[in-house]
């Protein structure tokens with residue numbers, strides 16, 4: 593089903609969103625996961641609506657930062673509707689492609705997105721709240737206030753949705769390409785980069801907020817950071833243990849990570865974790881042509897294998913051999 597709202601007036605879009613949510617409940621969903629009023633006018637907090645009355649508080653805009661796909665595994669087995677931005681929809685698609693969610697249990701309400709607020713939110717001396725009365729589309733804020741990942745977003749429109757509310761957005765094409773900052777980082781000598789991570793991860797608290805926020809980190813109670821059999825990690829707060837934990841998380845999400853940024857956003861000490869994840873996501877795309885979370889029918893590359901991988905020199909044959 594694809595039912596794009598005819599009007600692009602913000603109030604009409606809000607009403608279309610709330611109507612879609614009520615229809616989802618009437619159609620058998622137990623809950624609608626969306627965003628509603630937050631602690632301040634700029635912030636939208638996750639809202640679980642279970643009745644038509646509760647749907648009246650649903651809203652969308654640059655304050656809708658949280659990726660709601662992170663709640664879906666905990667609701668498996670129940671039919672739910674979930675509001676998804678473009679990046680959030682990739683998390684859902686990735687979980688579907690791994691058989692961790694069931695499509696028939698989901699109603700996806702897609703919301704084309706102009707970007708969400710960065711970690712600092714709105715400046716104290718800036719606009720009091722996003723442009724709620726913009727003439728068309730969902731409210732937005734200037735680029736300077738956006739999260740950095742939104743400035744290079746290739747998927748502002750949901751890649752999978754049952755209903756889409758709002759005008760389609762144009763993907764970003766940042767100067768120098770979406771990976772210019774990664775190229776600059778990787779151009780540094782390897783020891784420079786190692787020292788960078790020693791410095792950054794030296795601040796890690798081992799609180800595991802990054803792991804808990806990740807929609808794709810699904811081992812939960814069996815996480816090797818906590819299990820003692822096998823004892824991969826100790827309780828030591830040495831940089832080595834912290835680095836090893838992050839490397840393991842990065843490898844577990846390699847070829848699966850959709851670069852949603854929830855890990856980095858959740859980190860209370862602001863460690864730039866997304867850099868590590870983006871490097872591996874780029875490698876997966878270069879090696880396997882795989883962009884995580886874009887095709888529910890595609891098996892992630894590290895969850896399968898071919899007898900011959902033409903793009904991996906050691907094992908390939910033909911054109912990819914070097």
Ligand code: SF4
Nearest residue numbers: 806849851852853855
């Ligand atoms: S590793 Fe980070 S960026 Fe990647 S899917 Fe998990 S939370 Fe999102």
Ligand code: SF4
Nearest residue numbers: 796797799800802859
């Ligand atoms: S959220 Fe930050 S401080 Fe907590 S474990 Fe992850 S990297 Fe360390």
